[in-house]
Amino acid sequence: MEMLSVKNLSISFGGLRAVDSFNITIQKGELYGLIGPNGAGKTTVFNLLTGVYKPDSGIIILDGENISGKSPIEINKAGIARTFQNIRLFKNLTVLDNVKTGLHNQYKYTTLAGILRLPSYYRTEKLMTEKAYDILKVFDLDKEAATLSANLPYGKQRKLEIARALATNPKLLLLDEPAAGMNPAETEELMKTITLIREKFGVTILLIEHDMKLVAGICEKIFVLNFGMELANGLPQDVLNNPEVIKAYLGE
Amino acid sequence: MKKNIMKVNLSKDAKYNLITIAAIIVVYAMCQIMIAAGMMSYLMKGLLVPFCYYSILAVSLNLTVGILGELSLGQAGFMCIGAFASAFFSKCTINLIPNTFIRFTLAIFVGALAAAIFGMFIGVAVLRLRGDYLAIVTLAFGEIIKNVLNTIFVGYDSKGFHFSLKDAASLKLQGDGTLIINGPQGITSTPQDTNFTVSTLLLIATFIIVANLINSRSGRAIMAIRDNRIAAEAMGIDVTKFRILAFTITAALAGVAGVLYAHNISSLNATPKNFGYNMSIMILVFVVLGGIGNIRGSIIASVILTLLPEYLRFLQDYRMLIYAIVLIIMMILNWNPTCIAWRKKYSLGSIFRKKTQGEV
Incomplete structure (x- = not known):
């Protein structure tokens, strides 16, 4: 069963072909790694998949639904959630409110009900709080629920970003360098968390990462991007031993 | 544990809002008492609605x-x-x-x-x-x-509304008409x-x-x-x-x-x-x-800040100058860490909390 199928996805910025005929097929429940040297176009691929950039050409099909050219909001509703390379939390909101913001489209009541504090407000808010705590518990953040997210230590901010993305109930989760800036112990813990959320939420994951230990450790398949083009694609042991890949990373 | 946190979270906002509303009502009541007792100046009375x-x-x-x-x-x-x-x-x-x-x-x-x-x-x-x-x-x-x-002139008479951007005369109101919006007036x-x-x-x-x-x-x-x-x-x-x-x-x-x-x-x-x-x-x-x-x-x-210029009236020509200086001083002091700590210590909420704790 295909979760994501991308065909001939391309985008140019001026004369630079940032992503050139990108093709990928991700099966339901798979954990896919997207790697490549700096400037290879990895984050651009994420921005194309989430609608931040409109592709020049190509089709993106998510779980049978064509989402190419749609807005980030529509794409999130269709089932793609993401985290960011440079953390983008809602800094002045508490940890709990950050996750509740992720639940925005799952639990609804009108603005008027919120202002007038109608029963639907109390009912829905209670459900939202419970659901948010459930998610926070998975990430071991429930004790910090009332903390401002800006005051969390770095590793926990990364985790909270994943928690918030999961709150939108995605089919496909895109993680942009989740281990960036983490020490080996934190990376180790993150690997466990990623494995755990896969089991618990049954979500398909595509992640960008530079930490080869993490990529080789948890990814089932790896896609290598270089200068916006496919360099290798397949099982980790094949890809990581591919001479072309080693050349791209280490030079000749 | 979970329920406990939720309760504190909810009541914290609610309490903050209730204290503010209560404070508004208390100030309102005090003003009414002062008016009834004839203790409020004409100037102050005029400022209540502003x-x-x-x-x-x-x-x-x-x-x-x-x-x-x-x-x-x-x-x-x-x-x-x-x-x-x-x-x-x-x-x-x-x-x-x-x-x-x-x-x-x-x-x-x-x-x-x-x-x-x-x-x-x-x-x-x-x-x-x-x-x-x-x-x-x-x-x-x-x-x-x-x-x-x-620049708007609007009038009303038995024939309905009249509208003009020129002057009141061009509305051509009937004898029974009234001028509602009279341009700059x-x-x-x-x-x-x-x-x-x-x-x-x-x-x-x-x-x-x-x-x-x-x-x-x-x-x-x-x-x-x-x-x-x-x-x-x-x-x-x-x-x-x-x-x-x-x-x-x-x-x-x-x-x-x-x-x-x-x-x-x-x-x-x-x-x-x-x-x-x-x-x-x-x-x-x-x-x-x-x-x-x-x-x-x-x-x-x-x-x-509505009250301040009124109380600075005695300064006459220097009024707005002093007002500006007071503003600058207030801005500096308001976000001074010592000041924030002091405010937290003596805020209505914390006094209320101490009292209830003492009773328990």
């Missing part, structure tokens, strides 16, 4: 500046629309609806609705603008509203329906609307847009919708302040003094001094 409408303006502007995080300098423009729409309505219906209560209630809704429509219009117009550009557009909007209203002899009680009630209503909005799904969405627009979109939050919503509510509440203003004075005209950009800047000063995003602070700052 306290309320300035506070409403500051609280509502805080929704745009503090919660949505956009700089708007058009607050006086929205107030102006609310004032003229409601005064126009009251003038037209003064013989139709003799009951003051019903007429004034309707006037409040008319003022709020008219301002809300313009707020929505501005919200749509500035969709792609942020920061300084947005501030300039809202500033221009306020000035345009004020200047356009100075504005609207005269509006029924003076505003009083301190209604103003206080509307201030409390404004406070509740903004406070409840902040602590709701829509409020979280608005704050998420403020903190990180790109992330908010990635979470599926409709940025356009919630931006327009915040603008509209801000404008509607500013319109209500305009209604209070229009029905508190005998002749309403749009001059640079009351609806100019100075007014918008003054409201922004209230918001900044009270703390961006802090709605209780907006009310306190509005009252203090």
Whole structure:
């Protein structure tokens, strides 16, 4: 069963072909790694998949639904959630409110009900709080629920970003360098968390990462991007031993 | 454990809001007692309603500046629309609806609705603008509203409404006609329906609307847009919708302040003094001094800064100079860490908490 199928996805910025005929097929429940040297176009691929950039050409099909050219909001509703390379939390909101913001489209009541504090407000808010705590518990953040997210230590901010993305109930989760800036112990813990959320939420994951230990450790398949083009694609042991890949990373 | 945290979370906001509302009511009661005892000067009596409408303006502007995080300098423009729409309505219906209560209630809704429509219009117009550009557009909007209203002539007679942009004579009113909006002279002899009680009630209503909005799904969405627009979109939050919503509510509440203003004075005209950009800047000063995003602070700052120039009157020519210096000192002290710690120690909430703890 295909979760994501991308065909001939391309985008140019001026004369630079940032992503050139990108093709990928991700099966339901798979954990896919997207790697490549700096400037290879990895984050651009994420921005194309989430609608931040409109592709020049190509089709993106998510779980049978064509989402190419749609807005980030529509794409999130269709089932793609993401985290960011440079953390983008809602800094002045508490940890709990950050996750509740992720639940925005799952639990609804009108603005008027919120202002007038109608029963639907109390009912829905209670459900939202419970659901948010459930998610926070998975990430071991429930004790910090009332903390401002800006005051969390770095590793926990990364985790909270994943928690918030999961709150939108995605089919496909895109993680942009989740281990960036983490020490080996934190990376180790993150690997466990990623494995755990896969089991618990049954979500398909595509992640960008530079930490080869993490990529080789948890990814089932790896896609290598270089200068916006496919360099290798397949099982980790094949890809990581591919001479072309080693050349791209280490030079000749 | 889980239930416990939830309870504390909910009651903390609720308590904060209740304390603020209680404080407003206590101040209101004290003022009424002073009036009854004849202890209040004529000057102070005249300031009671302005306290309320300035506070409403500051609280509502805080929704745009503090919660949505956009700089708007058009607050006086929205107030102006609310004032003229409601005064126009009251003038037209003064013989139709003799009951003051019903007429004034309707006037409040008319003022709020008219301002809300313009707020929505501005919200749509500035969709792609942020920061300084947005501030300039809202500033221009306020000035345009004020200047356009100075050129409008509207009259009413047995044949219906007459409208002109030239002068009163070109309306060609019948003998039984009345002139409602007389260009730069504005609207005269509006029924003076505003009083301190209604103003206080509307201030409390404004406070509740903004406070409840902040602590709701829509409020979280608005704050998420403020903190990180790109992330908010990635979470599926409709940025356009919630931006327009915040603008509209801000404008509607500013319109209500305009209604209070229009029905508190005998002749309403749009001059640079009351609806100019100075007014918008003054409201922004209230918001900044009270703390961006802090709605209780907006009310306190509005009252203090409305009172201050009156008490500085004895300085005559140096009044505005000293006012500016006091403003600077207040700005510095207000966000001084020692000052914040002191405020926390002696705040109403903490005194209340200590007392209850002592009793238990």
